[in-house]
Amino acid sequence: MAEQWIKPYGDTQDDGRVQLSFTLPVALDEVSKEGARRLALAMGLDEPAVVHAEDMGQGFSFYVLYGQSKHRIDLSTIQVAKPEFEVLDKDGVNALIAERMGRKMVVVGACIETDAHTVGIDAIMNMKGYNGHKGLESYHEVRAINMGAQVDSEELVARAIEEQADVILVSQVVTQKNIHLDNLTRLSDILEAEGLRERIILVVGGPRISHELAKELGYDAGFGPKSYAEDVASFAINEWIKRKAA
Known part of the structure; x- marks a missing residue:
């Protein structure tokens, strides 16, 4: 280059x-x-x-x-880690889930621990979404369960087990003193301890989240600012298909 x-x-x-x-x-x-x-x-x-x-x-x-x-x-010396997948629109995501899964994809989302900011998780999960991009609740092939803010990691994992979740989506907005690193590591460790890490697709988003950081913390993907529901959903179904083929 x-x-x-x-x-x-x-x-x-x-x-x-x-x-x-x-x-x-x-x-x-x-x-x-x-x-x-x-x-x-x-x-x-x-x-x-x-x-x-x-x-x-x-x-x-x-x-x-x-x-x-x-x-x-x-710039030619810089390489940035990012998830490799095709971003589909809402209809494309629904069609792929219906074709490959034959059922609804279950996504459980929350803003964990002491973080009380719901803006990030709501932008991806809620029906109205954000900036003209509808949230996962509007996807008829997705069962989106938004647990809101200040959710204990144990409570989130228990709900994911109860709902037989395919995906756990975490938002971390509060990042002072790197508290988001402690929170995210704790959730990943709990999933490992429960033997669920390989079964559940684990995704995190937030203002100081990158894909590289997410992978370092044991997550499958990380999404920063300017990410929307179709980005998360496209990654989730592509990752699910990849795991089934492995």
Whole structure:
């Protein structure tokens, strides 16, 4: 593959202009603004400037800076892990499930442990879906069971056993202090302990989820932002077919 060197783009090609934002644990004043600028310098940005600063109260302040990055990268050297499957539309997914499974695919989904955010799991599971993409509840060949948020991993596994689930779909939105890694590892470990890992297709989605991370944590696939029900459903039926052929 030919080399493909790129730099950030702002006003002109290869000018390296970037925008950076962060919070500092100090009150806003001229000293903190200069501290923010010098932090950007230490990060390697040339000519950084604080273009916005805001007092957040209780000894915290927020900053937006512009600067210029000297770094560039060759895209031709990058390989990104991603699940290999054909994304079908809703009708295509329903037809393939009906043809190959001869019954409804059972998907149990939840946002696990202390995570109370349902936006991710609802976008994939609920009838209305998200951004014009209908959720799995609207697929007539899928039985979608959305358990909601703050679901204990043991409770999720027990429900999957009860429903004879083909797929467990997990959403993790809260990622502070990498709590999502602990939660996801715990669920995978429980499935292994129950002897269910090879039988159930395990999928995770969230804002800081990649396919590579999901595989490292013992999952079959990971879906990040801009993923929809048809992505998850297409992967699930293709993975089910692959396992039956093995």
